Amino acid sequence: MRRHPGIKDVAALAQVSIKTVSRVVNGEGSVLPATRERVERSVIELGYVPNGSARILKSGVGDAVGVVVDTIADPFFASLVSVIEDRALRAGMGVLFASTGLDAARERDQLLRLAGQQVRGIILVPVAENHEYLERYRASTPIVMVDRHMEGYDSVVVDDVDATKAAVADLIRIGHRRIAFVGYDAALSTIRSRHGAYQETLVEHGIALDPRLAPPSPAEIFDTRLTTLGLFDLQEPPTAIFAANLRAGIGVADALHGSGRTHVALISFGDFSLAHLLTPAVSCIDHDAYRIGNVAIERLLHLINTPGTLPQRIVLATERLERGSGEIPGPAPAMAESA
Amino acid sequence: MRRHPGIKDVAALAQVSIKTVSRVVNGEGSVLPATRERVERSVIELGYVPNGSARILKSGVGDAVGVVVDTIADPFFASLVSVIEDRALRAGMGVLFASTGLDAARERDQLLRLAGQQVRGIILVPVAENHEYLERYRASTPIVMVDRHMEGYDSVVVDDVDATKAAVADLIRIGHRRIAFVGYDAALSTIRSRHGAYQETLVEHGIALDPRLAPPSPAEIFDTRLTTLGLFDLQEPPTAIFAANLRAGIGVADALHGSGRTHVALISFGDFSLAHLLTPAVSCIDHDAYRIGNVAIERLLHLINTPGTLPQRIVLATERLERGSGEIPGPAPAMAESA
DNA sequence: TTGAAAGCGCTACCAG
DNA sequence: CTGGTAGCGCTTTCAA
Secondary structure (H helix, E strand, C coil): CCCCCCCHHHHHHCCCCHHHHHHHHCCCCCCHHHHHHHHHHHHHHHHHCHHHHHHHHHHCCCCCEEEEEECCCHHHHHHHHHHHHHHHCCCCCCEEEECCCCCCCHHHHHHHHHHHHHCCCCCEECCCCHHHHHCCHHHHHCCEEECCCCCCCCEECCCHHHHHHHHHHHHHHHHHHEEEECEEECCCHHHHHHHHHHHHHHHHHCCCCCCCHHHHHHCCCCCCCHHHHHHHHCCCCCCCCEEECCCHHHHHHHHHCCCCCCCCCCEEEECCHHHHHEEEEEEEECCHHHHHHHHHHHHHHHHCCCCCCCCCCEEEEEEEEEEEHHHHHCCCCCCCCCC | CCCCCCCHHHHHHHCCCCHHHHHHHHCCCCCCCCCHHHHHHHHHCCCCCCCCCHHHHHHHCEEEEEECCCCCCCHHHHHHHHHHHHHHHHHCCCEEEEEEECHHHHHHHHHHHHCCCCCEEEEEECCCCCCCHHCCCCHCCCEEECCCCCCCCCCEEEEEHHHHHHHHHHHCCCCCCCCEECCCCCCHHHHHHHHHHHHHHHHHCCCCHHHHHCCCCCCCCCCCHHHHHHHHCCCCCCCCEEEECCCHHHHHHHHHHCCCCCEEEEEEEEECCCHHHHCCCEEEEEECCHHHHHHHHHHHHHHHHHCCCCCCCCEECEEEEEEEECCCCCCCCCCCCCC
16 A cells, blocks of 8 residues: 655645645645646645644644544434534534443543544543543543533533433322333443432332332343333333433333333433334433533533633433323322422 | 643653653563553653654554544434444554535545544545545545445445335335335435436336426435425325435334324335334335444455455345335235236 | 664744 | 745664
């Protein structure tokens, strides 16, 4: 495989100095039209592409922001990255994307790789609880955590606890007592919050906790159908399910519809395409990647342009989409609206 | 915002030469344990991250492959990128991703940006018909086109024409005469192929073409619901719809189910999540991003390791998933199986 | 085992 | 308007 032509090759062919080539390529003024044209022809003839590494090395700053998510195959993160890229492009920057696969070691490698590329800032959906290897690095490059909070860092999250408590409370109000929690993975702080809120709400309403209704569902296993179906092998199966995230929501919907259990109530944390077309349509807590991504990239751009800003935790309110599946009443007598 | 510490800072703090730091960081042998430890402490203390640009500049080759798609928000492309990243990581490379937004100028910018980053190879879902600015560059960096073919380049595509002809022929066989084509965008070669195959099949069966049944549906407009609903304002509305791609399939399903027109037959080019849960379940031509991505990255890795390989067009066979919506009979008398 | 120095491709500074 | 030259941070000879 041949080497790429460099600025010197262009200069030689156009019979000018490399500085002149640099001027033409970067559109700086002060070049005679004739010279300029000669250089441009040489650039095309050789298929010259400026070496970005050299440029970055010389100038000391990169021209991209880094984005690190669990996996791009998840529609929530795909939308998030898409929004961020569009906005970054408008700010004249590219985006360097990487995924962790929910593996802390891989997260570390990817972050260091991005850091080495001199990114101007990083948006991270954190996996590891601890990022101390970033402590120093942060001093020179801003980082915004998304979806999961991390103490001492800037973050953009949603009101997990409130939304979950409200959803579970509503299920109880309409007569459910056996409410399952699908998608429980203690490794993820967001999920832990939601799980905690779920438990708390049950207890507040005097319902005994049954761990079998919140079976572990490691995030590495994309498909939550089996977990869901397992719930119906219990002596007292659930009459309602709370799905802890998008991935879980899709799996639960699939399992319920695939096994004809459409009488089971379902509320999903995260809306998914076609959720509104199922019968009954799936009720969701809307966890809009578009809005979250926009807030995160705006915050990051702000931090890039205004160094020294103190970390801030931005909590976005979610909205509940009541489409039907979450309003299916349970067997217990409906409770009066609590004060 | 402070500057990043460099190898010199580490060397100074550890009281060694920069070469020794380099040795430790890159895990090369021949460093006294005591020295090594001193260096490692300094690295941590300063939060030193090697400058990838300098490394790439010096060595002349990058450590990543580039991937350019229409938009990462499309689940098909998201899966494609995900598969490619996983495989690249296992090959010790990162992935530099960029999206074109279906804009030829943006495609060009993104490609040149990736090229400037010294990527080892590029996987591209092409938008523009012409990439002559890449002609020279190809000599030094392999490129694999995906999903849409381009003469003279390596490509990985599916059997668009055959799959479309078979699907449309089947719709005719079960009694449909008014068959619509949703998602027509003449700017995309893949869609043109599918549209051509659709027209040809109708003509072969003696059915007159009606352009109103294949309304233009520019790819920039993500939502195809309005286009779909418009078809039912025709005096003679369609009894069957062929959706030209994933995006169109989702929109059509949404429109049909949302307006209660579930008696209209539908075959979608591309499977989507939950398609099998609708009533009737949506019949698809399966256009598996996982398989396509795998073949593409394997091909690229091969080209990287074996320069000078001749371009090859790899055509993957698709599979038809008959779930119900594509098997709804039409009003015309069913035709006998053709010889 | 360790260090000094050259140079990757480019831009910035200062001359001409 | 144009060109020479220094040097970005790193790796890679070649010496010590």
